[in-house]
Amino acid sequence: MYNKKEKRSVYRTLAEIISLILCASCCALGALWASRSPENLLLISIIMVLGAISLSIFTMLGFSSLEKKRKVHGPTGPVLGSIMYDVVNSASEPALICDEQKKIIWFNRFAQDASGVSGSLLGKSLSLIMQNPLPEGDDKNEKEIITTLGERTYRVEVTKISSAGKLYSLLIFRDITELARLQKFVCDDEKIIAYIIVDNLEELLQFEQENYREASGKIETEMRAWANEVNGIIKEYEKDKYIFIFRNEDLEKFIENKFEILDKIRNIRVGSGFVPVTISIGVAKIKGTLADKERAAHAALDMALQRGGDQAVVKFDENISFFGGKTSTVHKRTKVPARVAGSKLVSLMASASNVIIMGHKYPDYDAFGASVGLARLAMICGVKVNVVTDPKNPNIKRCMKFFDEYKYKGLFVDSARGLDLIKSETLLVIADVNNPDMFESIDIYNNVYNIAIIDHHRKTAESERKLLIEYIDPASSSTCELVAEMLEQCLPMTTLEAVEANMLLAGISLDTKQFTKGTGPKTYGAAMYLLDNNASYEAIQDLFKTNIIDYRQISKFGQKVEMYRNCTAIAVNYEVGDASTDRALVAKVADSLLSVEGVSASFALMQIDDTVHISARSNGSVNVQLILERLKGGGRYDSAGAQIKSASIQQTLVMLKDAIDDYFNVED
Secondary structure, eight states: OOOHHHHHHHHHHHHHHHHHHHHHHHHHHHHHHHHHOGGGHHHHHHHHHHHHHHHHHHHHHHHHHHHHHHHHHOSOTHHHHHHHHHHHHTOSSOEEEEOTTOBEEEEOHHHHHHHOOSSOOTTOBGGGTOOSOOOOSSOOSOEEEEEEETTEEEEEEEEEEEETTEEEEEEEEEEOHHHHHHHHHHHHTOEEEEEEEESSHHHHTTTOGGGHHHHHHHHHHHHHHHHHHTTOEEEEEETTEEEEEEEHHHHHHHHHTTOTHHHHHHTOOOTTOOSOOOEEEEEEEOSSOHHHHHHHHHHHHHHHHHTTSSEEEEEESSOEEEEEOOSOOOOOOOOHHHHHHHHHHHHHHHHSSEEEEEOBSSOOHHHHHHHHHHHHHHHHTTOEEEEEOOTTSHHHHHHHTTSOTTTTTTTEEOHHHHHHTOOTTEEEEEESOOOGGGBSOHHHHHHOSEEEEEEOSOOOSOOSSOOSEEEEOTTSSOHHHHHHHHHHHHSOTTOSOHHHHHHHHHHHHHHTTTTTSSOOHHHHHHHHHHHHTTOOHHHHGGGGOOOHHHHHHHHHHHTSEEEETTTEEEEEEEEEEOTTTTHHHHHHHHHHHTTSTTOSEEEEEEEETTEEEEEEEEOSSSOHHHHHHTTTOEEOSSEEEEEEETOOHHHHHHHHHHHHHHHHHHHO
16 A cells, blocks of 8 residues: 555656657647648647647646645545544543534543443433533524533534534533632632621610610620631721721622521610610622722622611622611611711802703602702802702692792792703702612703712612712601701701791601601601791691591502501502603502501502502511612602502512512521
8 A cells, every 4th residue: 555655756756757748749749740741740749849848738737726725725525524423532531522403423431431421312301411502593602601520520612514414513521620729719718808887886875874884795795706707807997987898709608598697786785775776797709909909899898877877788790799787777866977978068159150950750849849948058058059840730730829930930940941941050959769770850860970869768779970978868758858958067057948847847758657667866856847937737737637538548458458478468459540640649558557556567569651560567576678679669667669661460479479579488
């Protein structure tokens, strides 16, 4: 048998012999022809010789071209298939091929050994040995995924192959077990920073100062025991404020047990009081330097406090997780935060070219009253101010009759006019809402650079925009209470107009249900300030009256009330309502259900346009905010709401019951 080099030599020799024979034949034929035609002897000889030479050259060139073609393309057909089969089959890594239905059509012995499956893999589903899905489509570029076979970790290189009109996937498994172990070790050993603050110890001990040291000692003992369990470091850097450093591996344990340290601290009681001590925790699990993590942990702690305390907030690179929040916020007595926020807001207003104030969609008396109070603060600063609101809203129509059209001419504008008022130095102040989806005008929010938020609802997510002021206090009964405190600290006496004081008082009255719910010392202090500025309970009573049409609508909810889990009442109106009038009715129904014996939490549902509105209320024993957060809603511990778009009443009712079940299952 000849090898390839010897074969090419034989082919070349044969080509040369054939060329010589052809050349001799041409000469012989030329001589024969010349003997018959002597007069053309010279011409015929020349033609014959040239023809023979050309034929010889053509034969040699053809052979060279064939040989060159063989060099470029190499072996083809069965030869190449045999080579590729030997390469893949003899590879030291597991390898297999599957079809479009993810059925294995070929595998090598290493894949069989690594899979741990008894019997042949041929014809079996790929999901039998790996759970990670393959990339879809006919993309022929190599893609990789990470999976485990037995106790080993592999990086799977996937190559899409198209053959005979069918698509196949070649999978080659690269063993990266040691690399994965090293990465896990580095990840687990990564240092996590947490900030911890005792929420309410000072408020609880105002009348039992002698017990402060004992209570503080119990809290520190619990937290040090918590840190010692994971060999972490915890230090008190300021009174009732701690910094905690631990490993990333331990954070997974804390998340798994839902930060049980919150429950342990909550079991501490002070003196003869029954109100528990609570802490707030801010944790940062992000990429970056220690300084980046420290700032993120501070931001997470701020969010925990803005949500009412008694909870842990864990900030990841992509999202935020919340744990705890089982107790109602303790009312604080200090007015220092209001004075600080008011002073900063006055400074910002004074330096702005103009001020735009707005609340949430479908404004209530709290949003409208707070906006009016903030407008007075801007007027004192001598800056042009406008309040953006919906003039068609029935609540606004009721309020407008109190305002002198001449004195307040041009103050109230709609969203379209508000957009025209935006300048480079405009300051936007948002009242009674912190969720952008609920802003009166999202376009105004997106087009103003300088923004401040004043609110009393618990924060549900981190703001995407940088805010100059973010004064959120869930312990306050209403945003009007916060604004009244700021006005008391920043305005000279008798500066506030009577109609403005009445609107602020109406907002407080609405959210406290006529001072029967959610009140604290600061609530009554704000009311006294407003009464000193000529506010009158009698003047605002007409705002709370229900007309006969609304009364009939409310009665329709009572026909469909269901007691769920023995302590929650769910009322449903299956008629499609009107956005301008019926949204407030849902809240009134939820309020009225709390007066029913045995009801700890109430939920009212009604479809308005293509959205199902949910209003929830609680007597303080159930955190309705945590329930509706599962439905992308929010609010406060005892008052919350949610809007479910593109869903029917029946679908929303199922989702609500699932959320209630989740809440109580966690509590249990």
